[in-house]
Amino acid sequence: MNAILDAPARGFLACYEATKNLLPGDAGVREQAARLFRARGLPTPREEAWKYTPLRALNEFDFKTPAARAASEAISAPALAAELGPRLSFINGRAQNLSPELPNGIRLESFAERPVLGMTADGQYNFIETLNVMLAADGAVLEVTEGQDAHTLVLLHLAAPAEAEAIGLHVRHRITLKRKARLTLIELATGAGRYLHNPFIEISLEEGASLQHVRLQEESAQAFHLGAVAAKIGAGARYDAFFLHLGAQLSRTELHVMLEQPSASFRFGAAQLLRGAQHGDITTEIFHRAPGCASRQTVKSVIDERARGVFQGRITVERGAQKTDGYQMNQALLLSSEAEIDSKPQLEIYADDVKCSHGATVGEIDPEQIFYLRSRGVPEAEARGILVQAFLAEALETVEAETARNMLNAAVERWWEGCAQ
Amino acid sequence: MLEISGLAAAVNGQQILNGIDLVVPSGEVHAIMGPNGSGKSTLAYVLAGREGYEVTAGSVRFEGRDLLALSPEERAVAGVFLAFQYPVELPGVGNANFLRTALNALRRARGESELDAVQFLKLARAEAKRLSIPEDMFKRNVNVGFSGGEKKRNEVLQLAILRPKLAILDETDSGLDIDALKIVADGVNALRGPDFSALVITHYQRLLDFIIPDRVHVLLGGRIVRSGGPELARELEASGYAGLTAEAA
Numbered sequence: 001m002n003a004i005l006d007a008p009a010r011g012f013l014a015c016y017e018a019t020k021n022l023l024p025g026d027a028g029v030r031e032q033a034a035r036l037f038r039a040r041g042l043p044t045p046r047e048e049a050w051k052y053t054p055l056r057a058l059n060e061f062d063f064k065t066p067a068a069r070a071a072s073e074a075i076s077a078p079a080l081a082a083e084l085g086p087r088l089s090f091i092n093g094r095a096q097n098l099s100p101e102l103p104n105g106i107r108l109e110s111f112a113e114r115p116v117l118g119m120t121a122d123g124q125y126n127f128i129e130t131l132n133v134m135l136a137a138d139g140a141v142l143e144v145t146e147g148q149d150a151h152t153l154v155l156l157h158l159a160a161p162a163e164a165e166a167i168g169l170h171v172r173h174r175i176t177l178k179r180k181a182r183l184t185l186i187e188l189a190t191g192a193g194r195y196l197h198n199p200f201i202e203i204s205l206e207e208g209a210s211l212q213h214v215r216l217q218e219e220s221a222q223a224f225h226l227g228a229v230a231a232k233i234g235a236g237a238r239y240d241a242f243f244l245h246l247g248a249q250l251s252r253t254e255l256h257v258m259l260e261q262p263s264a265s266f267r268f269g270a271a272q273l274l275r276g277a278q279h280g281d282i283t284t285e286i287f288h289r290a291p292g293c294a295s296r297q298t299v300k301s302v303i304d305e306r307a308r309g310v311f312q313g314r315i316t317v318e319r320g321a322q323k324t325d326g327y328q329m330n331q332a333l334l335l336s337s338e339a340e341i342d343s344k345p346q347l348e349i350y351a352d353d354v355k356c357s358h359g360a361t362v363g364e365i366d367p368e369q370i371f372y373l374r375s376r377g378v379p380e381a382e383a384r385g386i387l388v389q390a391f392l393a394e395a396l397e398t399v400e401a402e403t404a405r406n407m408l409n410a411a412v413e414r415w416w417e418g419c420a421q
Numbered sequence: 422m423l424e425i426s427g428l429a430a431a432v433n434g435q436q437i438l439n440g441i442d443l444v445v446p447s448g449e450v451h452a453i454m455g456p457n458g459s460g461k462s463t464l465a466y467v468l469a470g471r472e473g474y475e476v477t478a479g480s481v482r483f484e485g486r487d488l489l490a491l492s493p494e495e496r497a498v499a500g501v502f503l504a505f506q507y508p509v510e511l512p513g514v515g516n517a518n519f520l521r522t523a524l525n526a527l528r529r530a531r532g533e534s535e536l537d538a539v540q541f542l543k544l545a546r547a548e549a550k551r552l553s554i555p556e557d558m559f560k561r562n563v564n565v566g567f568s569g570g571e572k573k574r575n576e577v578l579q580l581a582i583l584r585p586k587l588a589i590l591d592e593t594d595s596g597l598d599i600d601a602l603k604i605v606a607d608g609v610n611a612l613r614g615p616d617f618s619a620l621v622i623t624h625y626q627r628l629l630d631f632i633i634p635d636r637v638h639v640l641l642g643g644r645i646v647r648s649g650g651p652e653l654a655r656e657l658e659a660s661g662y663a664g665l666t667a668e669a670a
Contacts, residue, residue, distance in 0.1 A: 366509075367472065368509050369509055369511055371471055371472065371493060371509075372505070372508070372509035372511070373511075373519075373523075374470075374492070374493035374494045374497070375469050375470070375471075375493050375494075375496075375497060375502075375503050375505075376497055376502075376519075376523035376526070376527075376579065376583065377494050377497035377498055377523050377526040377527040377530065377583070378494060378522055378523055378526045379494050379526065380492070380494065382522075382526065386511075386514060386519075386522065387511070387514075389513070390511060390512060390513025390514045391513060392513075393513040393514075394512075394513055
């Protein structure tokens with residue numbers, strides 16, 4: 001009855017068997033996830049949802065559960081501008097002193113203390129979520145109380161495996177905004193060495209709440225990042241997300257967004273910058289379940305050398321979700337002849353009074369633009385950098401929080417300087 | 422300042438320039454006139470170093486240096502500026518930022534100190550005011566959504582800020598009304614002096630009423646077939662290029 005499991009799947013199950021008695025939360029839910037995982041294992045490109053993102057690179061590694069707090073004491077979190085806000089740090093997947101000075105109106109517990117586990121994907125096998133449910137050890141459980149503006153909170157993920165070790169980090173966060181609550185969440189993921197980061201964030205926005213979620217994924221060059229966000233948006237609530245992905249040899253981020261009540265809105269901007277042999281995948285799945293909801297997605301990819309980018313975006317408009325406004329745009333800039341982008345938009349519409357559109361563009365930097373800049377004295381490499389940043393500017397401008405926007409712009413510059421070397 | 426001898430060039434394997442000889446001394450403004458297809462724009466692009474323009478014979482010296490051996494940015498640093506016939510749009514690049522990046526790239530390459538945003542804006546505002554160019558042009562993206570006239574004025578603004586030694590104006594007058602034409606002419610005339618030269622490429626004599634050239638050359642079939650003083654421009658306006666075709670043949 002079990003599938004023939006390959007090495008990484010066996011490794012994840014061994015981790016589960018070894019740690020299951022120590023993991024918090026409902027053992028039954030975990031066991032259910034483990035059963036599913038035993039039966040299905042790692043997805044292969046034969047499965048439609050994973051057609052463009054092969055996971056065979058995972059085969060070479062056995063991701064161990066990190067020794068509790070072993071490495072974490074030795075390293076310090078990267079210096080972050082204090083102006084960003086209070087910080088929650090997770091080092092090697094474990095919360096570090098989860099008691100920053102928090103603004104009024106935030107309730108914070110750790111997942112280890114209040115483990116709420118459950119599968120959000122309805123009936124379908126979702127590899128990223130299943131892996132997380134099976135192995136989630138820690139995370140933040142955050143609630144902003146009704147009507148409160150909790151301002152900005154930083155969620156830092158830092159991975160630091162011991163030398164020659166590969167570790168698996170399975171964190172699970174739950175963020176709830178009560179009626180008319182507001183929060184800006186700045187999420188950073190970074191690290192050194194070889195590790196698998198498997199974060200899962202559950203978001204629930206009640207009526208009129210507003211969450212701005214800015215992410216900078218700057219994992220190490222040897223890292224794997226397989227993460228997901230599952231968000232439920234209430235009446236008149238807004239979820240604005242902007243993700244900048246620069247790191248990891250292989251990354252996939254899934255967004256599952258349910259616009260559950262009338263006039264809920266979701267705005268998503270993303271940019272992935274890939275080079276070398278990097279593989280980056282952004283997969284979104286938006287469900288319009290109530291009338292008058294809006295979703296806007298703009299995903300930009302800049303791909304150099306032999307790197308490969310993937311964007312899969314599905315919008316489902318359910319029966320009764322009239323006056324839906326759905327928009328999806330995917331734009332890619334290919335900087336080398338070997339760079340590749342795979343783009344798959346999907347619209348499924350079961351209501352008749354809706355406005356839904358999608359588009360995709362793929363191109364190279366316009367040589368006329370380069371020549372124009374060079375003719376004004378700008379060296380070629382700098383000219384290309386200006387044009388790449390211009391391509392991204394439109395997306396980055398949508399980030400309202402200025403400090404977060406500056407942080408992202410600086411990361412783009414770092415990336416570009418790395419390219420020019 | 423500029424010495425072109427026996428210059429021949431091809432685009433996509435098609436020979437366009439067939440041996441141009443032209444000397445523009447320091448402090449002089451020369452006009453190049455000619456009908457469509459005579460090679461005027463090709464000459465401009467070859468001088469600026471655009472890719473795809475293959476020099477098949479001849480040489481170009483700029484202040485004694487081999488201009489053709491330089492990259493486009495090195496030519497700019499040396500002091501060559503091309504005002505484009507069709508200025509390129511740069512979405513996502515703010516005009517002020519673009520101008521400052523260009524000016525600082527030139528200054529850096531020349532070993533001069535770079536200007537910070539405040540110093541630059543002071544300079545840029547003064548130039549814009551002098552040329553009657555509204556300041557909101559700095560805030561917009563480079564040439565994006567500009568009218569034809571605005572694009573040409575933006576070229577002249579760059580000319581004024583970057584202050585080259587040699588300006589090549591490629592049909593900067595095309596599509597301009599008389600007021601815009603005067604702005605373009607003012608921009609060029611303000612730079613005139615012993616260390617500034619210009620090559621004004623135009624189809625019509627009109628611009629040359631405002632920028633009085635020292636010499637006028639007629640380009641036909643990729644060759645200069647006649648040269649003369651400013652009166653040659655007026656003569657061509659009256660008689661057209663048809664007579665010259667016969668003369669050249």
